[in-house]
Amino acid sequence: MTQTVIVKICGLSSPDTLAAAIEAGADMAGFVFFAKSPRHIDLETARTLGLLAQARISKVALTVDADDAALDEIVDALAPDYLQLHGKESPARVMQVKARFGLPVIKAAGVATAADVEAAQLYEDVADVILFDAKPAPDAAVPGGAGVAFDWTLLRGVAAKQWMLSGGLDPNNVAEAIRLTGARAVDVSSGVERERGVKDAAKITAFVKAAWLS
DSSP states (O other): OOOOSEEEEOOOOSHHHHHHHHHHTOSEEEEEEOTTSTTBOOHHHHHHHHHHHTTTSEEEEEESSOOHHHHHHHHHHHOOSEEEEOSOOOHHHHHHHHHHHOOOEEEEEEESSHHHHHHHGGGTTTOSEEEEEEOOOTTOSSSSOSOOOOOGGGGTTOOOSSEEEOSSOOTTTHHHHHHHHOOSEEEESGGGEEETTEEOHHHHHHHHHHHHTO
């Protein structure tokens, strides 16, 4: 099997599901640091999972409008390879985070219309990767992980140098999403869960295989 698509499994919160992601061959493991999310982990858990992941899979720390003090604690606990900013962080804030921590940054951008895709280009020169996700409802408690897809055709010909597709992906639709968008990197969370916030090892494996075979 030839791997051509980078796969990120986000919202991992236990040793067994992290092991499932590693064994399936996923490239990136996402850990959520946002108290309102059912996938949130504390710093002690982050330290444990970070050690298990070390040198086996790239670690991504997902935060939402976190301040420097919170980021300091997360970086110290997890030792991430990437920081994922999933809130309303401005391009200037992305630059500040990169300068402070010296880590590559993934900036999430919510998409509902073509205008949202265009607006995300503001981050082209400051973020290392733009992650296109479904735009949450105005009253949503969390900015992602809701299992909602957007119109993937909006990303055809997207100009961003490095970008990742997220939002409503699962083992059954990821190949079609890749075909429609040309994505070379995909991110999944709720699409590989057996219940909200709880990952399923078999679904993780199926997702990785489906992405690679696309």
